Amino acid sequence: MNPEYPSTHNWHIENDQEPMPTAVSWNVRLVNYLIDNIFLALCTSFIMATFFPEEVIAANSMLLVSIMYPLQFAYYFLCEHFFGRTLAKVMTNCYVTTEYNEKPPLKAILLRTLCRHIPFEYFSFLGNGIGWHDKFSKTFVVRKAA
Template identity: 40%
Template structure:
C-alpha cells in the first residue's frame, strides 16, 4: 500500500501537501478508495493477494459493499493494529463482522 501512496502522491503538487490538514485529507481519501475498491471488487488487497487470503463475512460469505465500507472506516480506530494482541481479529473485523481466511480458490487478478 505504501507504494500506491508514493505513486499517487507524486501527482500532487508539493505546495498543496505543505498544509498538514490537506495532506491528511488526501492520504485518508487514497486510503479509503484503495481499501474499498480492492476489497469490494476482489475481496482482497495487494497484501492479501501475496498471502493468498481474502475477506469474508463471519459466516464465510462474500461481504456486501456496506460491510467493506464499515470495515474500512473502522481501520481509523486508534490502536486498531494493537487489537490483534492475544490473537483474534482486529477491531475492523470485529465491528464489521468480517474475517480474513486462506483463499483456496485459484483466482488471480
C-alpha cells in the same frame, strides 16, 4: 484457540459438510498490513509528486493526511468490495469472507473499512488476536483454497 475466530473445527457451511478454511495467523495479517501500507505510501507519494509542487508539499503538513486517508479508504473499500481482497491478500493468497464463507455484504465492507480509521485500531489485535475491523463487521481473513 479463540472461540470468536473461525477454525476448521467450528466453522462450516450448513449445506456443504466440508470444513471451512482456517483463519490466517497474525503473522500473515501483519505481512498483509505491511504490504498494503507500503503500496499505499508509494501511491500517496506518486500523487503528491505528480500533482503538487515541492513548495506546496513543504508548506502544507496536512496535505499528506488529506491524500493518504481518502486513498486508504478507497483502496480498502473498493478492493474488498469488488474483489474480496487487497494487493497484499492476493500476494498471500487470502480473502475476506463471512462466517458462512460468502462474500461480505456492502454494509460489512463499509463498516470494516471505517473501523480501520479508528485511532490505534491495530492495538485491537492484542489479546484475542481479532481486530476491530473484523469483529464489528463479522468478517474473517482466510486462505484461498489451492
